[in-house]
Amino acid sequence: MGAILELQGVSMSFGGLKAVDGLSFDVNEGEIVSIIGPNGSGKTTTFNVISGLYEPDAGDILLKGESVAGLRPDQVHDKGISRTFQSLRLFTNMSVLENVLVGMHSITNAGVIASMLRLPSVRREEKRMYDKAQELLGMFPGRFSGPRQSQPAYSLSYANRRRLEIARALASDPALLLLDEPVAGMNPAESHEVMEQIKMLREKGYTILMIEHDMHVVEGVSDRVIAMDHGVKIAEGSYDEVANDPQVVEAYLGKRAAADATA
């Protein structure tokens, strides 16, 4: 099990604010790693740097040993990193099915002229895409069946939008899946269901790096947990190790409360 993703001393600042400061960690193949930390601790910025939305000021990001730092988001995606967004970013007027089909953009290759003429190769590709989309949407039984696939994405419930975003991100067979708060805004039953689905993804061999605030989910799925505060990694290890780390408790509860807790 080699490292799929390696962050080496990645820093990113906005003006005077160091959002991420010399962050290093690895994600191994087939692993689920969670990043936790209070709001503003640099988790989403880390995701944005990894997925190419920002170029890091310093440090390097390696995907399977190859640097992806400074590449455009679409290039990073082509290399095999796929993501979801904390504030859902579906193509809201497009249908459920179309959203997933767009997700396959980088693994398909029908060109303009071939598409205009609807050549047999294009038809075969469309058929393959359709079958694959059925498989992906089928991971969420009963949620996206039949006529719902032709519904616009905005008509979906909040939880279903999150599910659809995951399906879209998986559509390109990513080597690494970044999930930014996959259960945010879900009720306990729904988040439990998503948790089961994330576990199922691991069984299918996906490697996942996720940001999550819901400790129940973090505990349930993570092989490893990384805690961040003020752009710095303050703890790393199993869920129990990190959850009981005094620095982590302090970051969440403040110094006095942390002292009370350990006293």
Next chain:
Amino acid sequence: MRLAEITGAIQTAAGRVPRGVYAVIGFAIAAVFPLLNVAGVVETAWLRVGVVSLLFVMLSLGLNIVMGETGLLNLGYIAFFAFGAYTTALLSSPKFELQWPFLAVVVLSTLIAMVAGFVIGLPTLRLRGDYLAIVTLAFGEIVRLTIVNLQGLTNGPNGITGIYPPRLLGAEALEAAGSSGAAAWLVVDKPIEYYYLVLACVIVTSVLLSNLKNSRVGRAWNALREDELAAVATGITASRAKLLSVVLSAGIAGFAGSLFAYYSNVISPESFLFMQSVIVVCMVVLGGMGSIPGVIIGAIVLQALPQIIRQAAGAARSDFEVYRMLIFGILIVVMVIFRPEGLLPDKLWRREAREVDPRELEKTRQSLFDLEEGEKDLEV
């Protein structure tokens, strides 16, 4: 029954007919129209209105790619039309004593317009919204002013006259074989012949574009318009996809421009005013952005309707032309208020304009009812 119910019922009934049927009916009507002229029912002037309308249909189909699919406003679109028209005029007129074969001229005119699209697209596509609109507007004006002032090449404001009619493939061979009567058949010089030539081009273009719309490329354009950040994070190279749409739409405008130059025999900078760009934008908006049948209807309505009104108004109102733009303006304002999605809207834009589409909801409810899970709450 309330009016809404009646129109709703009509829409449901109309929705059951496959779209292809409407396309065939529409094109069949367009194909039969010139026969009325042959039969002596309508004047030849109306055939000319038909040809120009079809040329504008072509232009609208092209502009629809950037505006409707990719969501980029282009206010200098007519410049690409000018590139096509002038390329054709120079290669097939007494100006330089050239008469290239029709096919070569049309292909080259299209390519030159595409190159122009590439050149203007490359540096400007980083811009968004208003900025892009201003830059394209300026581009359109620069092209027009260049045409006016580049006297040596374009004859300036006088324009290029005496453009030779298109000679379709085989005309030369027939002439060489001595059968000039048969060759004359292949020279397009009567309105009815132009009409069918342009109609054939429009049909082919709209079929190709509707294939493209429902393909990987079309979906990528739609995704960029919906949410550029998400599209880029999903592996779509924004600059390439946008450039492709601009180049393709420029090519269609160049193609239309080439046919326009052949048809009108004379071209001058007056045909490529900023107002023409605006009119094409209006055609796309009126018809329904992103909808191929929509923009076809939009172009026909805005191009042919003024002629019909003028005819109806007759001698009584010979100054109709003065009010034409005023009526355009009012029409667009009314449309934007009451039917922002256009006459025959595309489903994406209908959703954009009206958060919930009652037709779609009803359809889903109906089909969910047939499923086992039909009893479950729709919302979960």
